[in-house]
Amino acid sequence: MELRLKNKLRENIISITISLILTLFITSVIILLIGKNPFDIFGIIISEVFGSGYGLGQALFKATPLIITGSALAICFHASLFNIGAEGQLNLGAFVMSLAAFYFSALPAYLLFPVVIILGFAVSAFWGYIPAIIKIKKGVSEVITTIMMNFIAMALINFLLIEFFAVKSTVRTEKIADWIMIPKLSAYFQFFQGSSVNLTFFIALALAFAVYFMLYKTKFGYYIKAVGFNETAAKYIGIKNNRIMLLSFLIGSGLTSLVGLNFVLGYKGYYEFGFSNNLGFTAIAVALLAKNNPIGIIFTSLLFGMLDYGGLTVNTVIPKEIMFVVQAVVILSILSVDKIVNNYFQSKD
Amino acid sequence: MNSVELINISKHFGSLMANDGINLKVRDNSVHCIIGENGAGKSTLMKILFGIYRPDSGEIRVNGIPAHFRSAHDAIKLKIGMLHQHFMLVEDFSVIENVILGNELSKGITLDFDKSRQAITGLIEKYNLSLNPDSKVSDLNVSEKQKTELLKLLYRQSEIIIFDEPTAVLSPVEVGEFFKIITKFRDEGKTIIVITHKLKEVREIADDVTVLRRGKSVYSVNRESLDIDVLAKEIVGELEPATALQKINMGNNDIAVEIENIVLDKGGVRKLDGLNMKLRKGEVYGVCGVEGNGQGEIADLIFGLEKYSSGKFITFSDLISLIPDDRIEKGMIKEFSVGENVILKNKNINIISKNLIAKTTSEIVSKYDIRLSDYNAPLQSLSGGNQQKVIFAREIELDNDILVFAHPTRGVDINASAFIHSVIISERNKGKTVLLISSDLDEIFFLADRIGVLYKGKIVREFSSNELSSKSEEDVDVLLEKIGKLMIGITVEE
């Protein structure tokens, strides 16, 4: 039986390698089409991302919120709950975190951090609670409701900012006290000098491992997957489906708030409207590519983080949007190559 | 001449040889039964003949001509049809719509409904299928759904028809009807292959029989030289000593579950209509009935999944094991492995390690003789009978007080059936309450202390243990006939 796991790993490595080569090829063609030399472009990206601690740090910094949101969403996806509402959920959470950190700064650290995290989590979770309960009570698809909740969340934050909390003529909250800021990695490793990557990166890694443990090693995780696979069977096995769906939605959406640690407490010191830049949607791709396995999500997030930062480094030569194209090509090629590789090994087995 | 010849067919899954050089000759115009233990490779072999699996090696000849199937589509082109155990019907479509799906006779770009309807009603009449072509499939019972599947094959003019355990889901009367239908097929020149576990059925319909054991074809015989005892021995290799357990009366026959005048509606349909039943500790209560008369709802009621609108329901224990009627839809998470499926129901386990899964699996596998290729394989890759054994094992191992078992031996081979029966009796002897729902009257007669006949949501007649213990064979036949009539709503003079 060990053999089968090894085969699985081999299949995954083969399929990812092939997809990356395919992506490289397709991207090169696109770059050629806009009249640039792909080798130059890739050269710049590689030397910028891997050539300096700063570049690497920035890629890790970009990967951090993807790891957090991807892992959080994986919980929902395992329960077959298609939560498209992470964008709204994480914005509200981060927003509330920034306010809590600002207004409760008189609290001692051992109280302040829990309060900030719990409030952020609670608000994001509440934003997931609404679609979850509508689905459970009324059977309305969470896909529709979570999309709508995104719009409402963004409008609500916009309103609150403008009416109450924004620093005059900006779209951001007040800056929090310096002592609350989460230390940057450069404070410990000279190597990352200048980069925004901070301790949240390790929190994200720990979160991914924790979610992995929950999903693959606990009864609760098995319940989540059982409900996701077959609700009827889960019911006959004695699982309380509604409770499991509600809990996975609450935990999944609640955890998205932790991106606030990276951006608000670890980077800017305030919440800024639009900071997330579709993070909630990219995270869906990151999770799906990793087949909702949080350990895999660490890797897909790192890949997307590198592409994201890499795009910025070549911005002067080609539009950075090219990196969205690359991300899309990566998704499509991994999905299709994976299928082909799987089939190949299945027919051989 | 042979319609089908399978020569030296092999197929492996991982390290397991599911088919190991199998030879099978199916004569033109015959009913050929395939029999063998759970996991012997019967379904695999038939899936190869139907183009679903590709063999590792070996040759398939159809009507003498070598055939190479890349998919079921190729087999269909050679007029081979297969009726799977798990129906593949669109529940929201009518019978007609299901039948023409994928075989549309078109008139320009629209479907030629009239022509199809004519063809289909013609087939229904010809084979006496007693099926309304306009019924919605979701309203049909199991036997009618099976007939719809059959219509699909007939409509495509299949000449070689493979049935994978067609009788497992049927009541005795329906089995009789089904046999008439396939005999008719044979008489008009079709070739029929039937997988079954029941020797009685082999004797009744087979022109030829082939026995598979552990992936090999070990024995073939035709009707004239068929000896059931020899056949039974060939199936298992060696006969296990019969271990018929005796029922012991414990004296303690307290009531465990009390169901009084329960009325239960589902989707606007009355499913239970004044149901009365008392289940005792240390007894097996057998429910006889044609599928769809409320069996599923009784199970759901006891398991606490259904709300009733009136009546009284009391149970002394809520430690209840359940084997649901539909094992794939309700009994298991088919994507999970054997061990995972078992652990899923264990209330004392919260952390699930690889070691725990391996340990649980090996315990269950050896104790219940489950055959599988790989401990980590999803449950759906096990053979049908082995899946059933896993579910049975899980429910017994929970050691609950009340056991609600629907068709516990469905799809299970002879030896395993005997084993399951003896486990049920030993549970009963421990003082447990067993509610046995089965369409197999022999099974109910063998196991039950009391029998209730269920018709249209209520028990229309209950037979006490005294009535059942009259032993002469004629008595049993009279009783069986009586129950058979009650099951289809005919009131009998007492």
Ligand SMILES: Nc1ncnc2c1ncn2[C@@H]1O[C@H](COP(=O)(O)OP(=O)(O)OP(=O)(O)O)[C@@H](O)[C@H]1O
């Ligand atoms: N897709 C698959 N992947 C892995 N193993 C498989 C697969 N299909 C079948 N097997 C294995 O091959 C063996 C033969 O299975 P098969 O379904 O042919 O048995 P069978 O004779 O039909 O048994 P049953 O009477 O229980 O239906 C079993 O041990 C089963 O676990």
Ligand SMILES: [Mg+2]
């Ligand atoms: Mg089978």
